[in-house]
Amino acid sequence: GAGVSQSPRYKVTKRGQDVALRCDPISGHVSLYWYRQALGQGPEFLTYFNYEAQQDKSGLPNDRFSAERPEGSISTLTIQRTEQRDSAMYRCASSFVKGEQYFGPGTRLTVT
Amino acid sequence: KNEVEQSPQNLTAQEGEFITINCSYSVGISALHWLQQHPGGGIVSLFMLSSGKKKHGRLIATINIQEKHSSLHITASHPRDSAVYICAVRSGETSGSRLTFGEGTQLTVNP
Numbered sequence: 001g002a003g004v005s006q007s008p009r010y011k012v013t014k015r016g017q018d019v020a021l022r023c024d025p026i027s028g029h030v031s032l033y034w035y036r037q038a039l040g041q042g043p044e045f046l047t048y049f050n051y052e053a054q055q056d057k058s059g060l061p062n063d064r065f066s067a068e069r070p071e072g073s074i075s076t077l078t079i080q081r082t083e084q085r086d087s088a089m090y091r092c093a094s095s096f097v098k099g100e101q102y103f104g105p106g107t108r109l110t111v112t
Numbered sequence: 113k114n115e116v117e118q119s120p121q122n123l124t125a126q127e128g129e130f131i132t133i134n135c136s137y138s139v140g141i142s143a144l145h146w147l148q149q150h151p152g153g154g155i156v157s158l159f160m161l162s163s164g165k166k167k168h169g170r171l172i173a174t175i176n177i178q179e180k181h182s183s184l185h186i187t188a189s190h191p192r193d194s195a196v197y198i199c200a201v202r203s204g205e206t207s208g209s210r211l212t213f214g215e216g217t218q219l220t221v222n223p
Contacts, residue, residue: 031209042198042213043155056210089153098142098202098209103155 004104006092012110013082021077021107025094032075033101034067037089049075050097082111115139118199118214125221131186133217135199138180142202145211146173146184149196158184158197189221 005024013019025032031050035043045059051072060066064082069075079086087110093101116137125131135144146158159166159173161182166173170189175182186193196218200211 033209033211035211042200042215043211045210045212048210050209059210091155093155095209100157100160101145101211102157103147105154 004092004094004102006090006104006107008107009105010108010110012112015082015084015111017082018078018080019082019109021079021090021109023075023077023092023094023104025073025075025092026102027073028096029094029102030072030097031095031099031101032069033093033095034075034077035091035093037091037106039088043091046077079109082109084111087111114214115212116199116201116214118197118217120217121215122218123220125189125219127190127221127223129189129221131189131193131219131221133184133197133199133219135182135184135214136180137182137199137201137212139201139203139212141177141180144175144182145200145202146182147198147200149198149216151195155198186219191221191223194220 007022033048034046037043047057047067049069052069064080067077089106089108091106092104095101119134143162145160148156148158161175170187172185196216198216199214
């Protein structure tokens with residue numbers, strides 16, 4: 001594709017609901033990354049994949065957060081039982097292995 | 113102390129001025145990235161470097177591995193350069209390709 005795409009761009013959900021955020025990386029990019037960015041701060045690493053294998057999930061804040069990339073392309077970040085503190089911009093990026101990362105537009109999540 | 117620290121946090125300049133943003137890091141790295149975040153929120157990669165210096169248009173990035181320091185320079189700054197500039201490092205340890213980010217430098221260039 002032309003770039004990394006994410007959907008939805010905006011998501012408002014009630015506390016306690018589950019949300020699924022989607023990332024469609026650049027075609028051919030092996031690595032896919034998920035980051036979270038609070039307002040006024042730099043991004044924070046959550047997890048990353050090479051192909052379908054989750055290489056590092058040490059940045060996931062707790063077990064309500066999970067991610068998958070079953071076919072080595074599209075990835076889904078799922079947050080279960082959302083809390084207000086989960087409100088943030090969730091960004092996805094993709095790259096060749098250890099290459100320059102290309103960022104998607106992000107999903108702005110608001111938990112009310 | 114954060115692993116990646118940027119200075120200044122905020123910078124205001126007049127159009128045409130030469131601008132320097134600094135990044136210091138405390139871990140071993142395999143690469144350092146400079147990113148630009150636009151007012152609308154999109155993030156664009158400007159440079160990825162592991163040694164020396166890179167130049168693209170009016171932007172120059174340098175890195176000193178021994179001193180664990182990098183600088184981003186903007187020559188002949190323009191109001192359209194106004195954005196947040198973020199330094200990020202890729203660790204050279206076994207954590208793979210994860211990036212650790214600085215807090216960003218908010219640059220405002222006035223006409």
